[in-house]
Amino acid sequence: MRTCYSLLIVFLCLALSSVSAHAFHNGGTGDCDGCHSQANQGTQSDICLGCHEKQGAGPGGPLVSTAEADMPSGTPPRQRTPGGDFGWLRKNYTWMGEDGRTDADKGERHGHNIISRNHDYQADGTNTAAPGGTYPSSKLQCTSCHDPHGRYKRLSDGTITTRQVEVIGSGSYSNSPDPSDGKAVGVYRLLAGAGYSPPNYPGVVFKYNPPAAVAPPDYNRPESASDVRVAYGTGFSEWCENCHEQFHSDSGQLIHPSGKSALFTKQTAEVYNAYNQSGDLTGDKSRSYTSIVPFELGTSDYQVLKQIAGSGSMEGPSGGANIMCLTCHRAHASGWDGMTRWNVKGTFLTSNGQYPGSDRGAGPALCMGRTYAETKAAYNDIPEERLASSMSIVPKWQRSLCNKCHAED
DSSP states (O other), X not given: OHHHHHHHXXXXXXXXXXXXXXXXXXXXXXXXXXXXXXXXXXXXXXXXXXXXXXXXXXXXXXOOBOOGGGOXXXXXXXXXXXXXXXXXXXXXXXXXXXXXXXXXXXXXXXXXXXXXXXXXXXXXXXXXXXXXXXXXXXXXXXXXXXXXXXXXXXXXXSOEEOSXXXXXXXXXXXXXXXXXXXXXXXXXXXXXXXXXXOTTOTTOOOOSOOOEEEBOTTOXXXXXXXXXXXEEEEOHHHHHTTTOGGGGSTTSOOSSOOXXXXXXXXXXXXXXXXXXXXXXXXXXXXXXXXXXXXXXXXXXXXXXXXXXXXXXXXXXXXXXXXXXXXGTBOSSBOSSGGGBSSOSSSSXXXXXXXXXXXXXXXXXXXXXXXXXXXXXXXXXXXXGGGTSOTTSSSTTOOBOTTXXXXXXX
Protein backbone atom coordinates (compact mmCIF):
# COMPACT_ATOMS: atom_id res chain seq x y z
CA MET A 1 0.00 0.00 0.00
CA ARG A 2 2.83 2.42 0.84
CA THR A 3 4.34 1.82 -2.59
CA CYS A 4 1.01 2.61 -4.26
CA TYR A 5 0.68 5.85 -2.34
CA SER A 6 4.25 6.82 -3.24
CA LEU A 7 3.60 6.21 -6.92
CA LEU A 8 0.41 8.27 -6.70
CA ILE A 9 2.26 11.23 -5.19
CA VAL A 10 5.01 11.04 -7.80
CA PHE A 11 2.43 10.94 -10.59
CA LEU A 12 0.46 13.89 -9.22
CA CYS A 13 3.54 16.03 -8.70
CA LEU A 14 4.96 15.28 -12.14
CA ALA A 15 1.61 16.11 -13.67
CA LEU A 16 1.40 19.35 -11.72
CA SER A 17 4.82 20.50 -12.85
CA SER A 18 4.15 19.77 -16.52
CA VAL A 19 0.70 21.22 -17.10
CA SER A 20 -1.05 24.50 -16.44
CA ALA A 21 -0.41 26.09 -13.07
CA HIS A 22 -3.99 25.65 -11.90
CA ALA A 23 -4.55 22.02 -12.91
CA PHE A 24 -4.33 20.41 -9.47
CA HIS A 25 -6.05 22.83 -7.08
CA ASN A 26 -8.11 24.38 -9.89
CA GLY A 27 -9.32 27.14 -7.62
CA GLY A 28 -10.33 24.87 -4.75
CA THR A 29 -9.47 21.63 -3.01
CA GLY A 30 -7.29 19.27 -5.00
CA ASP A 31 -7.39 15.49 -4.94
CA CYS A 32 -7.32 14.63 -1.21
CA ASP A 33 -4.77 11.85 -1.72
CA GLY A 34 -2.50 14.35 -3.43
CA CYS A 35 -1.69 15.86 -0.04
CA HIS A 36 -3.03 13.49 2.61
CA SER A 37 -1.29 10.14 2.33
CA GLN A 38 1.05 7.83 4.19
CA ALA A 39 3.84 8.78 1.81
CA ASN A 40 3.33 12.53 2.20
CA GLN A 41 4.49 13.30 5.72
CA GLY A 42 6.01 16.33 7.42
CA THR A 43 5.11 19.92 8.08
CA GLN A 44 2.46 21.73 6.03
CA SER A 45 5.25 23.34 4.01
CA ASP A 46 6.86 19.94 3.42
CA ILE A 47 3.63 18.74 1.84
CA CYS A 48 3.29 21.87 -0.32
CA LEU A 49 6.90 21.75 -1.48
CA GLY A 50 6.48 18.10 -2.38
CA CYS A 51 4.94 19.44 -5.60
CA HIS A 52 6.04 23.08 -5.64
CA GLU A 53 9.78 22.29 -5.55
CA LYS A 54 11.31 19.89 -8.06
CA GLN A 55 15.03 19.23 -8.37
CA GLY A 56 16.30 20.08 -11.85
CA ALA A 57 13.04 21.75 -12.89
CA GLY A 58 12.08 25.27 -13.85
CA PRO A 59 11.58 28.01 -14.37
CA GLY A 60 7.97 27.27 -15.15
CA GLY A 61 4.58 26.34 -13.79
CA PRO A 62 3.70 26.41 -10.10
CA LEU A 63 7.25 25.91 -8.77
CA VAL A 64 8.12 28.40 -6.04
CA SER A 65 11.33 26.94 -4.64
CA THR A 66 14.64 25.72 -6.04
CA ALA A 67 16.15 22.57 -4.59
CA GLU A 68 19.38 23.12 -2.69
CA ALA A 69 21.21 20.70 -4.99
CA ASP A 70 20.42 23.04 -7.91
CA MET A 71 22.17 25.99 -6.26
CA PRO A 72 25.89 25.36 -5.88
CA SER A 73 27.98 28.35 -4.84
CA GLY A 74 27.53 31.27 -7.23
CA THR A 75 24.44 29.76 -8.87
CA PRO A 76 21.07 31.53 -8.40
CA PRO A 77 17.66 29.97 -7.77
CA ARG A 78 15.83 28.79 -10.90
CA GLN A 79 12.26 30.09 -10.51
CA ARG A 80 11.20 33.49 -11.84
CA THR A 81 7.71 33.95 -10.41
CA PRO A 82 6.54 37.48 -9.51
CA GLY A 83 6.48 36.34 -5.88
CA GLY A 84 10.09 35.20 -6.02
CA ASP A 85 11.83 31.93 -5.20
CA PHE A 86 12.14 30.67 -1.63
CA GLY A 87 15.55 29.38 -2.67
CA TRP A 88 16.95 32.86 -2.01
CA LEU A 89 16.59 32.05 1.69
CA ARG A 90 19.50 29.64 1.21
CA LYS A 91 21.85 32.24 -0.28
CA ASN A 92 24.19 33.81 2.29
CA TYR A 93 26.69 36.45 1.20
CA THR A 94 29.76 38.07 2.75
CA TRP A 95 32.10 40.71 1.32
CA MET A 96 34.66 43.31 2.34
CA GLY A 97 33.02 46.68 2.83
CA GLU A 98 34.48 50.04 1.91
CA ASP A 99 35.54 50.58 5.52
CA GLY A 100 37.60 47.40 5.47
CA ARG A 101 35.17 45.47 7.61
CA THR A 102 33.38 42.29 6.60
CA ASP A 103 29.75 42.86 5.62
CA ALA A 104 27.15 40.11 5.43
CA ASP A 105 23.73 39.49 3.95
CA LYS A 106 22.06 36.50 5.57
CA GLY A 107 19.69 34.40 3.51
CA GLU A 108 16.99 34.59 6.16
CA ARG A 109 16.65 38.30 5.42
CA HIS A 110 15.59 37.55 1.85
CA GLY A 111 12.00 36.55 2.48
CA HIS A 112 9.36 34.76 4.48
CA ASN A 113 11.15 31.97 6.35
CA ILE A 114 8.76 29.07 5.90
CA ILE A 115 9.59 25.97 7.95
CA SER A 116 10.21 22.75 6.08
CA ARG A 117 12.30 19.99 7.60
CA ASN A 118 12.34 17.92 4.41
CA HIS A 119 13.53 20.86 2.32
CA ASP A 120 15.83 22.45 4.92
CA TYR A 121 13.98 25.70 5.50
CA GLN A 122 14.36 27.00 9.03
CA ALA A 123 12.51 29.54 11.16
CA ASP A 124 13.72 33.13 11.10
CA GLY A 125 16.55 33.37 13.59
CA THR A 126 16.31 37.14 14.02
CA ASN A 127 12.63 38.07 14.05
CA THR A 128 10.76 35.92 16.53
CA ALA A 129 7.44 37.29 15.26
CA ALA A 130 6.13 38.94 12.10
CA PRO A 131 7.48 42.51 11.94
CA GLY A 132 4.67 44.78 13.03
CA GLY A 133 2.66 41.83 14.30
CA THR A 134 2.52 38.90 16.67
CA TYR A 135 2.54 35.86 14.37
CA PRO A 136 5.36 33.59 15.69
CA SER A 137 8.17 32.90 13.24
CA SER A 138 8.34 29.38 14.64
CA LYS A 139 4.85 28.72 13.22
CA LEU A 140 5.30 30.07 9.70
CA GLN A 141 4.13 27.60 7.07
CA CYS A 142 2.80 27.90 3.51
CA THR A 143 -0.65 27.45 5.05
CA SER A 144 -0.09 30.55 7.16
CA CYS A 145 -1.04 32.56 4.07
CA HIS A 146 -2.64 30.08 1.66
CA ASP A 147 -5.77 28.11 2.45
CA PRO A 148 -4.91 24.64 1.10
CA HIS A 149 -8.57 23.67 0.89
CA GLY A 150 -9.56 26.68 -1.18
CA ARG A 151 -12.54 27.59 0.97
CA TYR A 152 -12.45 31.22 -0.14
CA LYS A 153 -14.25 31.70 -3.43
CA ARG A 154 -15.25 34.64 -5.63
CA LEU A 155 -18.82 35.05 -6.89
CA SER A 156 -19.92 36.94 -10.01
CA ASP A 157 -20.63 40.13 -8.05
CA GLY A 158 -17.11 40.10 -6.59
CA THR A 159 -18.22 38.82 -3.19
CA ILE A 160 -15.76 36.55 -1.38
CA THR A 161 -17.56 33.65 0.27
CA THR A 162 -16.82 30.41 2.11
CA ARG A 163 -20.28 28.98 1.35
CA GLN A 164 -20.56 25.60 -0.32
CA VAL A 165 -20.94 26.57 -3.97
CA GLU A 166 -19.61 24.93 -7.09
CA VAL A 167 -16.12 26.06 -8.07
CA ILE A 168 -15.62 26.00 -11.83
CA GLY A 169 -11.94 26.86 -11.91
CA SER A 170 -9.09 29.02 -10.76
CA GLY A 171 -9.69 32.74 -10.62
CA SER A 172 -6.00 33.67 -10.70
CA TYR A 173 -5.35 33.86 -14.44
CA SER A 174 -6.27 35.89 -17.48
CA ASN A 175 -7.68 32.72 -19.08
CA SER A 176 -9.64 31.66 -15.98
CA PRO A 177 -13.40 31.23 -16.37
CA ASP A 178 -15.74 33.90 -15.07
CA PRO A 179 -18.04 33.06 -12.15
CA SER A 180 -21.74 33.02 -13.06
CA ASP A 181 -25.15 31.52 -12.21
CA GLY A 182 -24.29 30.89 -8.59
CA LYS A 183 -21.00 29.25 -9.50
CA ALA A 184 -17.69 30.54 -8.18
CA VAL A 185 -13.99 30.63 -9.01
CA GLY A 186 -11.08 30.46 -6.62
CA VAL A 187 -9.60 33.59 -5.09
CA TYR A 188 -6.17 34.80 -6.13
CA ARG A 189 -3.52 32.18 -5.31
CA LEU A 190 -5.77 30.38 -2.81
CA LEU A 191 -5.01 33.12 -0.29
CA ALA A 192 -6.85 32.90 3.00
CA GLY A 193 -9.46 35.49 3.93
CA ALA A 194 -11.44 37.05 6.74
CA GLY A 195 -12.03 34.63 9.61
CA TYR A 196 -9.15 32.33 8.67
CA SER A 197 -7.03 30.91 11.48
CA PRO A 198 -3.86 29.22 10.24
CA PRO A 199 -4.02 25.53 11.22
CA ASN A 200 -0.64 25.65 12.91
CA TYR A 201 -1.39 28.86 14.86
CA PRO A 202 -5.06 29.59 15.56
CA GLY A 203 -4.03 32.56 17.73
CA VAL A 204 -4.27 34.79 14.66
CA VAL A 205 -7.62 35.42 12.96
CA PHE A 206 -7.53 37.17 9.59
CA LYS A 207 -9.49 40.40 9.21
CA TYR A 208 -9.12 40.94 5.47
CA ASN A 209 -10.18 38.99 2.42
CA PRO A 210 -7.82 38.10 -0.45
CA PRO A 211 -6.86 40.93 -2.80
CA ALA A 212 -8.04 41.29 -6.38
CA ALA A 213 -5.47 40.39 -9.02
CA VAL A 214 -4.95 38.45 -12.25
CA ALA A 215 -1.73 36.88 -13.56
CA PRO A 216 -0.83 35.71 -17.05
CA PRO A 217 -0.60 31.91 -17.41
CA ASP A 218 3.14 32.11 -18.20
CA TYR A 219 3.95 34.06 -15.05
CA ASN A 220 6.95 31.88 -14.11
CA ARG A 221 9.45 32.73 -16.82
CA PRO A 222 12.61 34.79 -17.35
CA GLU A 223 11.80 38.38 -18.22
CA SER A 224 14.62 38.69 -20.73
CA ALA A 225 12.26 39.40 -23.65
CA SER A 226 9.46 41.23 -21.83
CA ASP A 227 8.18 41.95 -18.35
CA VAL A 228 5.57 39.73 -16.72
CA ARG A 229 2.52 41.92 -16.13
CA VAL A 230 0.45 40.87 -13.14
CA ALA A 231 -2.66 43.05 -12.95
CA TYR A 232 -2.64 43.95 -9.28
CA GLY A 233 -6.09 45.33 -8.60
CA THR A 234 -6.66 46.30 -5.00
CA GLY A 235 -6.32 45.13 -1.40
CA PHE A 236 -2.76 43.77 -1.19
CA SER A 237 -1.43 45.97 1.60
CA GLU A 238 -4.62 45.50 3.56
CA TRP A 239 -4.31 41.72 3.20
CA CYS A 240 -0.69 41.85 4.43
CA GLU A 241 -2.05 43.54 7.56
CA ASN A 242 -3.52 40.19 8.60
CA CYS A 243 -0.09 39.42 10.06
CA HIS A 244 1.71 42.80 9.92
CA GLU A 245 -1.09 44.83 11.42
CA GLN A 246 0.97 47.45 13.26
CA PHE A 247 2.65 48.68 10.10
CA HIS A 248 -0.51 50.55 9.14
CA SER A 249 -1.55 51.80 12.56
CA ASP A 250 -1.04 55.41 13.62
CA SER A 251 1.89 54.36 15.81
CA GLY A 252 3.18 51.74 13.37
CA GLN A 253 6.53 51.07 11.73
CA LEU A 254 5.53 51.83 8.15
CA ILE A 255 8.42 53.43 6.30
CA HIS A 256 6.52 54.30 3.13
CA PRO A 257 2.80 55.00 2.56
CA SER A 258 1.07 51.89 1.27
CA GLY A 259 -2.48 50.75 0.61
CA LYS A 260 -5.70 52.02 -0.86
CA SER A 261 -5.13 55.50 0.54
CA ALA A 262 -1.55 55.74 -0.83
CA LEU A 263 -2.64 57.08 -4.22
CA PHE A 264 -0.19 58.27 -6.84
CA THR A 265 -0.16 62.04 -6.90
CA LYS A 266 -0.34 63.63 -10.32
CA GLN A 267 3.34 64.51 -10.08
CA THR A 268 4.41 61.01 -8.96
CA ALA A 269 2.46 59.35 -11.77
CA GLU A 270 4.06 61.71 -14.28
CA VAL A 271 7.54 60.83 -12.96
CA TYR A 272 6.81 57.08 -13.08
CA ASN A 273 5.55 57.34 -16.65
CA ALA A 274 8.45 59.53 -17.82
CA TYR A 275 11.23 57.59 -16.09
CA ASN A 276 13.21 55.25 -18.32
CA GLN A 277 16.57 55.08 -16.56
CA SER A 278 18.87 57.23 -14.46
CA GLY A 279 19.04 60.61 -16.15
CA ASP A 280 16.39 59.70 -18.74
CA LEU A 281 12.90 61.12 -18.22
CA THR A 282 11.76 60.87 -21.83
CA GLY A 283 9.40 57.91 -21.44
CA ASP A 284 5.65 57.85 -21.97
CA LYS A 285 2.74 56.24 -20.16
CA SER A 286 1.95 53.64 -22.83
CA ARG A 287 5.12 51.64 -22.11
CA SER A 288 6.34 52.87 -18.73
CA TYR A 289 5.39 49.85 -16.59
CA THR A 290 8.15 47.74 -15.07
CA SER A 291 7.61 44.54 -13.13
CA ILE A 292 10.35 45.60 -10.72
CA VAL A 293 8.14 48.48 -9.53
CA PRO A 294 4.51 47.33 -9.93
CA PHE A 295 1.48 49.15 -8.54
CA GLU A 296 -2.18 48.60 -7.81
CA LEU A 297 -4.67 49.74 -10.41
CA GLY A 298 -7.25 50.59 -7.78
CA THR A 299 -9.98 48.36 -9.19
CA SER A 300 -11.59 45.00 -8.51
CA ASP A 301 -13.17 44.83 -11.98
CA TYR A 302 -11.92 41.45 -13.20
CA GLN A 303 -12.68 42.17 -16.83
CA VAL A 304 -10.26 45.08 -16.64
CA LEU A 305 -7.67 43.01 -14.76
CA LYS A 306 -7.91 40.07 -17.16
CA GLN A 307 -7.53 42.33 -20.18
CA ILE A 308 -4.39 43.96 -18.77
CA ALA A 309 -2.75 40.70 -17.66
CA GLY A 310 -3.77 38.88 -20.82
CA SER A 311 -2.55 41.54 -23.23
CA GLY A 312 0.75 42.18 -21.48
CA SER A 313 -0.04 45.89 -21.36
CA MET A 314 2.93 48.04 -20.28
CA GLU A 315 0.80 51.09 -19.52
CA GLY A 316 1.81 53.05 -16.45
CA PRO A 317 -0.32 54.50 -13.62
CA SER A 318 -3.16 56.96 -13.93
CA GLY A 319 -5.86 58.23 -11.58
CA GLY A 320 -6.80 55.75 -8.86
CA ALA A 321 -3.52 53.80 -8.94
CA ASN A 322 -1.73 53.33 -5.63
CA ILE A 323 1.37 52.02 -3.91
CA MET A 324 1.17 48.63 -2.19
CA CYS A 325 3.51 46.39 -0.20
CA LEU A 326 4.36 44.45 -3.38
CA THR A 327 5.50 47.62 -5.12
CA CYS A 328 8.81 47.23 -3.32
CA HIS A 329 8.73 43.65 -1.93
CA ARG A 330 8.26 40.18 -3.37
CA ALA A 331 5.67 38.02 -1.61
CA HIS A 332 7.83 34.91 -1.09
CA ALA A 333 11.49 35.86 -1.29
CA SER A 334 13.94 37.89 -3.35
CA GLY A 335 17.67 38.16 -3.93
CA TRP A 336 17.96 41.17 -1.65
CA ASP A 337 17.84 42.13 1.99
CA GLY A 338 14.29 42.85 3.16
CA MET A 339 12.85 40.74 0.31
CA THR A 340 12.88 43.87 -1.85
CA ARG A 341 12.56 43.76 -5.62
CA TRP A 342 15.80 45.64 -6.15
CA ASN A 343 18.94 46.28 -4.13
CA VAL A 344 18.03 49.12 -1.78
CA LYS A 345 21.31 48.81 0.15
CA GLY A 346 23.56 49.90 -2.70
CA THR A 347 23.94 53.15 -4.60
CA PHE A 348 23.95 51.56 -8.07
CA LEU A 349 22.07 48.63 -9.58
CA THR A 350 24.35 48.49 -12.62
CA SER A 351 27.96 49.46 -12.94
CA ASN A 352 29.79 50.21 -16.18
CA GLY A 353 26.76 49.08 -18.15
CA GLN A 354 26.23 45.66 -16.56
CA TYR A 355 24.98 44.00 -13.43
CA PRO A 356 27.83 43.83 -10.90
CA GLY A 357 29.29 40.42 -10.16
CA SER A 358 32.30 39.13 -8.28
CA ASP A 359 33.23 37.17 -11.42
CA ARG A 360 33.02 40.28 -13.61
CA GLY A 361 35.52 42.41 -11.72
CA ALA A 362 32.99 44.47 -9.78
CA GLY A 363 34.10 45.90 -6.46
CA PRO A 364 32.95 44.07 -3.32
CA ALA A 365 30.69 46.93 -2.24
CA LEU A 366 28.92 46.83 -5.62
CA CYS A 367 28.43 43.08 -6.07
CA MET A 368 27.95 42.33 -2.35
CA GLY A 369 29.35 38.83 -2.71
CA ARG A 370 27.13 37.92 -5.64
CA THR A 371 28.11 36.57 -9.03
CA TYR A 372 26.86 38.19 -12.20
CA ALA A 373 24.34 35.35 -12.69
CA GLU A 374 22.98 35.79 -9.16
CA THR A 375 22.53 39.53 -9.56
CA LYS A 376 20.82 39.15 -12.93
CA ALA A 377 18.53 36.43 -11.59
CA ALA A 378 17.52 38.70 -8.71
CA TYR A 379 16.02 40.98 -11.41
CA ASN A 380 14.29 38.01 -13.10
CA ASP A 381 16.79 38.23 -15.99
CA ILE A 382 15.66 41.67 -17.16
CA PRO A 383 18.54 42.79 -19.44
CA GLU A 384 20.85 45.52 -18.24
CA GLU A 385 20.05 47.67 -21.24
CA ARG A 386 16.48 48.05 -19.99
CA LEU A 387 17.99 49.59 -16.86
CA ALA A 388 21.14 51.23 -18.20
CA SER A 389 20.86 51.70 -21.93
CA SER A 390 23.64 53.23 -23.99
CA MET A 391 20.98 55.70 -25.13
CA SER A 392 20.59 57.00 -21.59
CA ILE A 393 21.88 60.47 -20.72
CA VAL A 394 23.85 58.81 -17.93
CA PRO A 395 24.49 55.61 -19.84
CA LYS A 396 26.11 53.04 -17.59
CA TRP A 397 25.10 53.68 -14.01
CA GLN A 398 21.56 52.91 -12.89
CA ARG A 399 20.64 54.16 -9.44
CA SER A 400 18.03 52.77 -7.04
CA LEU A 401 14.57 52.29 -8.50
CA CYS A 402 13.13 54.43 -5.75
CA ASN A 403 13.76 56.98 -8.51
CA LYS A 404 11.02 55.40 -10.62
CA CYS A 405 8.60 57.46 -8.52
CA HIS A 406 10.92 59.96 -6.83
CA ALA A 407 13.35 61.05 -9.55
CA GLU A 408 12.52 64.73 -8.99
CA ASP A 409 12.66 64.63 -5.18
